[in-house]
Amino acid sequence: MPDKASILLAHGSSDPNWLAPFDQLVLQIRDQLHQERVELAYMELADPSLEHSIRQLADQGYRHIDVLPLFFAAGRHLRKDVPAMLDKLQQQLASSGKQLTLELHQPIGLEPEMASAISQVVVRKLS
Amino acid sequence: MPDKASILLAHGSSDPNWLAPFDQLVLQIRDQLHQERVELAYMELADPSLEHSIRQLADQGYRHIDVLPLFFAAGRHLRKDVPAMLDKLQQQLASSGKQLTLELHQPIGLEPEMASAISQVVVRKLS
Numbered sequence: 227m228p229d230k231a232s233i234l235l236a237h238g239s240s241d242p243n244w245l246a247p248f249d250q251l252v253l254q255i256r257d258q259l260h261q262e263r264v265e266l267a268y269m270e271l272a273d274p275s276l277e278h279s280i281r282q283l284a285d286q287g288y289r290h291i292d293v294l295p296l297f298f299a300a301g302r303h304l305r306k307d308v309p310a311m312l313d314k315l316q317q318q319l320a321s322s323g324k325q326l327t328l329e330l331h332q333p334i335g336l337e338p339e340m341a342s343a344i345s346q347v348v349v350r351k352l353s
Numbered sequence: 354m355p356d357k358a359s360i361l362l363a364h365g366s367s368d369p370n371w372l373a374p375f376d377q378l379v380l381q382i383r384d385q386l387h388q389e390r391v392e393l394a395y396m397e398l399a400d401p402s403l404e405h406s407i408r409q410l411a412d413q414g415y416r417h418i419d420v421l422p423l424f425f426a427a428g429r430h431l432r433k434d435v436p437a438m439l440d441k442l443q444q445q446l447a448s449s450g451k452q453l454t455l456e457l458h459q460p461i462g463l464e465p466e467m468a469s470a471i472s473q474v475v476v477r478k479l480s
Contacts, residue, residue, distance in 0.1 A: 247425065247462060255476070259475065294478060298425075300370060301371035302367075302368050337474045340467075340474065343469065345382050346466045347461045349382070350466075
């Protein structure tokens with residue numbers, strides 16, 4: 227079994243209409259990344275939480291987890307709360323014998339493909 | 354003067370780190386859409402607000418305003434709060450002699466270019 231898994235982290239909402247497109251997206255991505263385990267988790271207001279997903283993957287033997295935020299930009303959540311939570315969780319898991327690498331990536335909104343897609347949509351819709 | 358303008362609506366944050374990429378984005382989009390007036394506004398926690406931007410464009414003579422949400426998905430804000438605010442504002446402006454068309458588009462996250470860009474980023478970063 228490969229020991230590497232990924233979590234796509236979305237903000238979350240109490241509104242199921244908000245959540246639905248993310249389910250579609252993760253299906254599409256799993257299709258293209260079939261060699262990897264890819265999960266979807268939420269920062270707040272929806273399940274599963276990031277912590278729950280990481281613990282579950284750790285229990286299943288995964289030892290390197292990439293966390294990729296589906297956010298446009300990084301505010302307090304991604305710059306403070308999430309790194310602090312990941313540090314604490316990594317220590318807790320290590321003390322129960324699970325040495326994990328948790329790699330928090332920058333939000334996808336900061337990647338060039340996203341700026342380009344946003345511009346394309348705006349130009350198409352407003353031209 | 355053309356009577357059509359556009360507002361890119363982002364969520365907003367009290368964190369300037371979160372806001373910065375949107376400023377970059379609007380510059381890039383203005384460059385590609387030079388025939389149109391394009392503004393950036395925020396739903397909450399940052400200025401200018403959507404209402405402020407619309408009133409300003411209305412005062413300047415614009416009579417058709419496209420509002421394009423830079424959101425991944427539509428939750429309560431975009432399905433209830435924003436349409437209610439736009440209706441009320443449109444009535445207020447009409448009663449002061451400014452007949453505006455305010456067109457609220459679906460969030461850009463639901464457009465195919467975005468799903469495709471997100472998949473590309475995920476595959477590139479996690480492969």
